[in-house]
Amino acid sequence: MITDPFSISILSAGRGWLMAEKPSGLSVQEEQGQDLCSLLLSRINTDPDLRNKIDCDPGFGVHPVHRLDRETSGIILLACRPRTFSYFAMQFEHHKVRKRYIALLHGDLPEPAAEDGWGLWTWPLSKEAGGRLHPEGRPRAVPSETRFRVLRRSAHYTLIECDLLTGRKHQIRRHARLAGHAVVGDARYGTSRSLKFLREEMGFIRLALHSFSLQVQPPGAAAPQVFQSPAIPPEILRLLEEDQ
Structure with missing residues (x-):
């Protein structure tokens, strides 16, 4: 079981969002306090630099923008502000x-x-x-x-x-x-x-x-960007x- 928030790799981040690499066997948000979203929120709250960069809405927390099965590892996009979540969700809805x-x-x-x-x-x-x-x-x-x-x-x-x-x-x-x-x-x-x-x-x-x-267009970016896992x-x- 993964309990150290700092063991999870954060590949990129901006105001209201972050791209993380989820380990296999870790639930995204189905085990309050022990899932990926809980661990990342704990890390944001204890890392001043990351907290300032992401500017997480404390009333919203950390939410996945798309699915990633517990058994599957790899890149996942998460939002930390309601408007940012909606912004990315629209890209998924319109197949972008x-x-x-x-x-x-x-x-x-x-x-x-x-x-x-x-x-x-x-x-x-x-x-x-x-x-x-x-x-x-x-x-x-x-x-x-x-x-x-x-x-x-x-x-x-x-x-x-x-x-x-x-x-x-x-x-x-x-x-x-x-x-x-x-x-x-x-x-x-x-x-x-x-x-x-x-x-x-x-x-x-x-x-x-x-x-x-994962190819997606972050807020403020002029064009879509490709975020890639460091390795298989x-x-x-x-x-x-x-x-x-």
């Missing part, structure tokens, strides 16, 4: 934000046929999450699109980059499962057999999905490199 992820999948994912190397998953998904047997979910499914390209391969895994064109719950995880190549370490859409092997034989106990970059989590790379 670009989110990219890195995922390690089970198996040998076929190379996309397109010349640019990008493929497209288009299985419709319900707005509510499904499960391993029915990842598309229920009730009515809606159009969902995930672009992907292969970065690296090993004997049993494929590392991909994903570009979300829509924003369904667990979209990458569900699309990967429907493609027959579940995300490594996925307790919901993967198999208990693979989870047991990863845990007992490889010492791997997390979901191999990482929010790698080393435990994901280690699993890939040791699988020879």
Whole structure:
């Protein structure tokens, strides 16, 4: 369990907002006092320089502008003032934000046929999450699109980059499962057999999905900016490199 607010990396910040890198296994805002928002608020309140830079509204606190599952690590945008939250939320609503992820999948994912190397998953998904047997979910499914390209391969895994064109719950995880190549370490859409092997034989106990970059326009900026994670989590790379 993460209890030190200063162990969380803050990648960028401005008046009313900050971009942080969430560790895998940490809830964003579902465990008052122990979640990401609580830890960041504690850090803001104890760091004078950060407090002055962000100018957090004490009556508003820290709130995520978009979702990031507990199991997923990586970049997340948070707002600390109501008007700033609304400003960023409008960009998401009008599809002006670009989110990219890195995922390690089970198996040998076929190379996309397109010349640019990008493929497209288009299985419709319900707005509510499904499960391993029915990842598309229920009730009515809606159009969902995930672009992907292969970065690296090993004997049993494929590392991909994903570009979300829509924003369904667990979209990458569900699309990967429907493609027959579940995300490594996925307790919901993967198999208990693979989870047991990863845990007992490889010492791997997390979901191999990482929010790698976020393109958004901060307040006062003349154009959108890309905020990028410093690196792919080393435990994901280690699993890939040791699988020879």
